[in-house]
Amino acid sequence: MSFSRKSFFSKRALPALLAALLVPSIASAFTPFVVRDIQVNGIQRVDAGTVFSYLPVKVGEEFTEEQASEAIQRLYSTGFFSDVKIDTTNDVLVVTVDERPTIASVSFNGMREFDAPSITKSLAQVGFGQGRVFDRSMLERAEFELKQQYLSKGKYGVEINPIITPLPRNRVGISFDVFEGDLAKISEIHIVGNEAFSEGTLLDEMELTTSGMMTWYTGTDKYSREKLEGDVERIRSYYLDRGYLEYSAEPPQVSISPDRESIFINLTVHEGQPYTVRSVKLAGDLIGLDEQIQPLVQIEEGETFSAAKTNATAKAITDYLGSLGYAFANVNPNPVLDREAQETDLTFYVDPGRRVYVRRIQIGGNTRTRDEVIRREMRQQEAAWYDSNSIKSSRDRIDRLGYFNEVDVHTTPVAGSPDQIDVNVDVKEKPTGLINLGVGYGSTDKVILSAGISQDNIFGSGNTLSLQVNTSKTNRAAVISHTNPYWTQDGISKTTSLYYRRTTPYENSNATGDYRVTALGAGLNFGVPISEYDRVFAGVSFEHNEISDFRESAPQAYRDFVDEYGEKTNSVIFNIGWSKDTRDSAIAPTKGSYTRLSGDVSTMDLRYYMLSAQQQYYLPLGRAYTLAFNGLVDWGKSYSDKAFPVIKNVYGGGIGSVRGYEGASLGPRDSLTNDYLGGSRRLAANVQLYLPFPGATRDRTLRWFLFADAGQVANTDGGCAQGIDNEVEDPCGWKYSAGIGLSWQSPLGPLQLSYGRALNAKPGDDKQSFQFQIGTGF
Structure with a gap:
């Protein structure tokens, strides 16, 4: 007697139920018997034991027609075989299979x-x-x-x-x-059912847009299902943030043109009515911290309900409890609606869970970087209470090292210990060795060539070794430096450096500039962290300066310097300072501040001091606007009977100080050549409003801005040379400008273009409306 599964059901044509009904009908004449042996034929890769494991009978057991049907179904359902056949010969069960490839x-x-x-x-x-x-x-x-x-x-x-x-x-x-074909582009986006807000207002909330002037760069006109889902959620959040608690939306309707090149999107929304908060309460287990938790509530009675404030409150309470060791705290906001009065009673249910402490910190993914380089950035300690603030700070500090593409810090409960967790730090290393070649152009320095080689994480130790070379029309520099960020276990850093700088002082079109200043030096600096954002630094350097190629056509100020100091000078410079940085980005910040105070004191041949201060502040105005402030002060003075050395002057004008004026043109002019001399005192103030570039609303790397600048370069002794025959009316006075610009984080570095107008230019001032620079910040 033979049973063939293949004749019973096709894997597509008939369902398994029909096959199960057919098997007994064919096997009606089958007589049960005791199995003397089992043979398997046709197997090539599948092990015979696998086939035996699916058979409902073993040698020595009775084999029935029900088991024959079951055996065929079991073997076929494995998916290993395209055909299964069972034969019996002299009480031997023969299983023949045809394996799928x-x-x-x-x-x-x-x-x-x-x-x-x-x-x-x-x-x-x-x-x-x-x-x-x-x-x-x-x-x-x-x-x-x-x-x-x-x-x-x-x-x-x-x-x-x-x-x-x-x-x-x-x-x-x-x-x-x-x-692959071409990308289908969005031709139309329509929103239906909106009454409280215009279609344009809601479209501004979306990342996807129709084709426009900048969509070739942003790609926002290219349809993506994930982006559309995100846009639907953004519109929902927009309504919930304005009190529309009964807001709902139908699934978006997406259609495509017959040529498959144009996409049409329709969104249907149901707004409802805005709700006002009637009461705000805290409930649940507050563990006696009512007075501490209550100030964290950001939404107040009588105001329009806001999902953003509600979620921010829940997060603030969760983070606060997390900082106390309650790693699994849960805060659930529950609004109860009064539809007749259009009011809601909002209750935050707090469940702190169990307080836990960290058993151990486990680090993974670092194949080159030593564990200690990561562990020393951890602010969460082992065997200490869990602290969410310390966990976040640790993650940010590890990320700021710049050694990793990804940093993931997460916790896992310890099995059998409800009051313990492990902190897992998983990193994905990136190449930290860098060879860079660059070409830039500035309206002041003209062509700028740069090259360098650096290793930020040499031998996985966290130390940095670098060599950088830069050259332009007025400057040439080569610097080799080594930094150990943890020279001590307390986080004191040490930087040693050797440098070479050659400067041809800034000149105007009438000057020949037949001289150059060359500086050779070596420095040793230390940085001491005093908080998560504050750092005190101090150091000393030795510098040798030489004026070479000195000719009769050189500026009078440099002749006077050589007469007073000589062509070669040596100096030891001591520096000390403090900085605080809370910006969210050092390249394109949108919030936070940066403060720097420093002082240099030079001894030996050059006896002077230079005090410097800088303050930046970034104020976010909504989602896409940022108001930035910058203030800069430099104040230098000689403490000997000699004049302040002209080779240490500071300059102003152009990008970085007062745009609309020629770079480095502010301040005294040489009485013989009209060269820009700079001064020992510099003041600058800037205010800048960053706005989204049309068509690139969500791209923070491309922004345009409005600016207003003010600045002054002068000498602390009060003198102000006014050039040949005093042809410059007021070079040391305050200069003002305003204009418009473009900022882009290009592959070559930060690019800034500006068009500025000098607001109070005097006769003799050198103006320059259009200016640009690669590799400069605010």
Whole structure:
């Protein structure tokens, strides 16, 4: 008697239920018997033991027609076989199978939008991948999944053609030929049902936009399912932040043109009415901290309900409890609506959970960086109460090292110990060695060439070693430095450096500049952290200065310097200072402040001191606007009977001080050559309003700005040379300007373009409306 599964049901044509009904009908004449032996035929890769494990009978047991049907169903349901047959001969059970081929390889041709590993991982989640059993239905699922990935990126014209290549030992190779096609662009976005807010207001909340002037750069006109979902959520948040607690939206309707190049999006919203907060209460287990938690509530009675303030309150309470060791605290805001009065009673239910402490801190992912380099940045300590503030601070400090692409700090409960957790720090290292070559251009320094080699994490120790070379029309510099950020366990840093600087002083078009100032020096500096944001620094350097190529056509001020100090001078310079940095970014900050105070005192041949101060403040105005303030003061004076050395003067004018005036043009002029001399005193103040660039609202790297500048360069002794025959009316007076500019974090560095107008230029002042610079900040 023989039973063949293949004759009972096709994997597509008939369901398993029909097959189960057919098996007994064919086997009606089957007589039960005791199995003397079991044989398996047709297996190539599947182990015989695997087949035995799916059989409902063993040698020595009675075999019935029900078990025959069950055996066939079990073996076929494994997916390993395309055909299963059971025969009996002289009480021997013979199982014959036809194995499905396995997938030996999966490859992609013509795929550029995705990388192969990520797509391979995605297909594995639907059961298709290398080593899996090949099945036509799974191939169709894989093809569908791959197409969905492209559709989510807005590529509706994608074509996918799978190619199956038979291989020895019952294997197949699968290759997907992909024609990606062009991205479909958004032609129209419409919002229906909005009454309280205009369509334009709601569209401003969305990241996706229709094609515009800057969408070639931002790509926001390219449809993405994930971005659309985010936009739907942003609109929802916009309504909830304004009290519309009954707001709802229907799933967005997305349609595509017949040529598959244009996308049309329709959003239907149901606004409801805004609710006012009638009462705000705290409930749950406040663990006796009512007075401490109550000030954390940001939403007040009588104001319009705001989801943003509600969530911020819940987070503030959670963070506060987390700082006390309650790692699993939960705060649940619950608004109860009074629809007739359009009011809500808001209650925050607080559940602190159990207080826990950190058993151990575990670090992973660092193959080159030593554990101690990461551990010394941790502010959360082992065997101490859990502190969410310390955890966050630790994560930020590790990230600021610049050694890692990713830093993930998370906690896991300790099994069997409800009051303990482990803190896991997982990092993904990035190459910290850097060779850079750069070409820039500035309206003052003209062509700027730079080259350097640096290793920020040499031998995984956290130390930095670098060599940098820069050259331009007026400056040339080479610096080699080594920094140990943890010279002591307390975090005192030590930096040693050697430097060479050659400067041709700034000149105007009438000067020949037949001289140059060369400085050779070595320095040793220390930095001492006094808080998470504050640092005190001090150091000493030795510097040798020489004026070479000195000719009769040199400026009078440099002749006077050589007469008084000589062509060669040596000096030892002591410096001390303090800085505080709370900015959210050192390159493109949007909030926070930066403060720096410093003082230099020089001895030996050059006896002078220079005091400097700088204050920056960034005030966010809504989501896309930032108001920035900057103030700068330098004050130098000689403490001997000689004049302040002209080679140590500071300069003003142009980007970085007062735009609209020629770079370095503020301050005294030489009486013989009209050269810009700078001065021993500099004051500058700037205010700048950053605005989103049209079409690039959410791109913080590209912004335009309005600015107003004020500045003055003079000498602390009161003297102010006014150039040849006193042709410059007031070079040391206050200068004002205003204008418009563009800021972009380009691949070559921060790029700033500005068009400024001098507001109070006097006769003899050198103006320059258009200015730009690569590699400069605010």
